[in-house]
Amino acid sequence: MALRRPPTKAELRRQQIEELVLYPLDWLEERSGLVGGVRYFLFRNVPSDINWMQTLGSAALTAFLVQAITGVILAMYYVPSAATDPHTGQPVAYESILHITDNLTMGWLVRGMHRWGASVFIILMFLHMGRVFLFGAYKYPRELNWVIGVLILVMGMMEGFTGYLLPWDQTAYWATVVGINLNGTAPFLGPWLAQFLRGGQEISGATLTRFYSLHMLVIPGAIFALIGLHLYLVIRLGVTSPPWSKEAAGMEEVDADSNGAGRVGLTQPVPRSAGGRD
């Protein structure tokens, strides 16, 4: 039993500071519900035997955010033009890449982050996919999230394909020639897809500008939307227990013989009336 004594000066000050911090949060919460939303998003129950492998998804998300931020900065300096600079005889797009890399302060670093981060993003997505597969985390009720994840992977590869053309050097040009013609050999609609990607019969300046638009507007927008859906489903369905787990997120542990199989939860659904997560 705490004694009823007048609060000390330090306690009073502490109380004042708390009120000072909480006041704007309360103000925001009352008008928007955002504080509760953030709590719902971040402060969730996860299985206590969660594994480091389960951080691969957030690692991939971080890699994507790095790509988004460095990409936005690069777009401030990059010029998607196939025209030839009359002074140097080189294409303007290629020159802007050289300018970013060689002249601008820390341009080499940001371009390098974007260039190598692209591979990191793809690799992390594959590792995350492998974790989900090996943990059986794609099973009921998370099948839809697997499908969305595959779409994000495809979008990520399309980012790689469209981004590869942008330096507009020989490697970029011929890789894109081969890549587009590869798509063109798809049955029935392949030739149409190839011509759409080229923006005509031949690769030209129109190809570069449309790849730039796809690379920095269309596909990233789609990825952001898909990541939103992906995270919504993660939060709604909870984090999977590892395959060796005896428990499920937010559930009490059960005896090995109580259910015949040793554990309950989303990796092995039981009727909701029998204690399933609601």
Next chain:
Amino acid sequence: MEPEQPSPDTAHDSLHEEPHLPPPTLWPVGFAIGIVVVLVGLIINPVLISSIGGAIAIVFAFLWARDATTELRGEAIVVEPERRELKEAGEGRTAPPADQQGVALPRVAETAVTRSRFLEGATLGLGGVIGGLITVPVAGFALLPSFLGQKQHKVDMGPVSDYAPGQWYVATFIVDPAEGEVSKRAAFLRNNGNGPNGEPSFTIISNRCTHLGCPTQPNGPSGQQFTGVATVKERTANGPLQLLPVIPAGYGCPCHGSQFDVEGNRTAGPAVRALDRYEFEIDHGRLVLLSTYSVSKVVGTGAAAKIYKYKETGPGEHVDGPEDWLYPLQPPHH
């Protein structure tokens, strides 16, 4: 709802009998119209139309001000509060009075188009129309320019006298001067002399590999040192043209190793057909390249060659045999 707060129905008398001031009025709209007429008049006819607009604006401004100051001037305002008949159960959808809460809402006939149903339909319908009006031009603009209005580019290849008869050249040229360097192409080219009927004959093979479109290279020595023929460099209507003499044993692709013989027939590798060729014409003694066409195979050589000609298709697409059935529809080509 909090029990202390009066429900709208019980509060009806106390809250809504008192009119809110100022009452709704149309005068500001007339005033705005007057101002618009003044502004239009400044462009069309400052004297006449602007004066009319000014008069309209002044009249309506006066009426508006008179209306807004009614209370200040102490005149009585008579505003009839809006009332609606409480319909019999089954006729309307008026909510039951507060003191009868718990009584079921009157049923509405299933077929009746209710207000909410109508608004729902109107919102979806209008949204669909607006969405369509935006989507159709945008999607058309995104898709159609790639397929429509594709132009054929004639390539001026210099005078026919540049081409020593029987000699192969690697010709590099600009297809579209407006596009510049990116439309630079190469072709393997031989002047066959005159054909059986005396007409000029050229073999002009596109260097684009029929696997995935990489640039094939001639297998063999090139340049004056080996061929005894000088390299031709000149500027034509299309831009710089270079004719590099070469003695090809065939052509090979650096990307995936496809090989072709001198007439362009595929001899090895993943390519699916012979190399494409250019149509040509002789215009005032100058060689002019026209569009390309696809070739399945070539029998014979030079002017006497029998060429199995097909409409131009993309690299990697068969033009004959059952694999050709996979590409029944080709996008428009110039």
